[in-house]
Amino acid sequence: MTTRRRLQDIYDRLFEHFGPQRWWPAESAFEVMVGAVLTQNTNWRNVTVAIDRLREGDFLRFERLAALAEAELAEMIRPSGYFNVKARRLLNLLRMIGELYDGEPERMLTDEIETARARLLAVTGIGEETADSILLYAGNQPVFVVDAYTYRICSRHQLIDEECDYRRLQEVFMDNLPRDAALFNEYHALLVMAGKHYCKKKTPLCERCPLWEV
């Protein structure tokens, strides 16, 4: 079976099982960007608490958030964990957008993909997964997001070997699927669901998994 067909098969089974995920849960592109940083190695439930706090203070807008002091921001996002580093990372991101895109996130999201990606990666605290999450889920750009679940699932299903770096795994998906942002959006979200509910780290539930025998 070709990689192309296997990836399609995996998608079909996950979609059949979990249904449409409709990511990213947010009211604006800016909110997606904030959430992408806050959810780094963090349960999404905790992130929603921090996001809601920011929303209460009307801080889910560039000018308002950029005006916050780091310590003040850190205190607001405390429930998301790593609050000190994340406050710094958020302000680093906003500083870049302020300097290179005149403080307009939309300009970055409609910029050339590789240009925007490189600039995001140059921000201390924005790695490949966070950068791609922003491009796909905030910018609706056809970029496939790779995360720990993607690694685990692809590894256990022998689609990749151990030392496969981020870009390589990303290519597996991008070279074997239609380059469609809506598809990449759903696919990544479905992999997260599969990883969360079945392809668990210590005790995978293989026999009940929708990808059993794939």
Add this chain to the structure above:
DNA sequence: GTCCGGAGCA
């Protein structure tokens, strides 16, 4: 105690 839509540092 374990894990979470990671990333930077030595």
Add this chain to the structure above:
DNA sequence: TGCTCGGGAC
């Protein structure tokens, strides 16, 4: 390559 950041859910 390990260590650190960290609160909340289970």
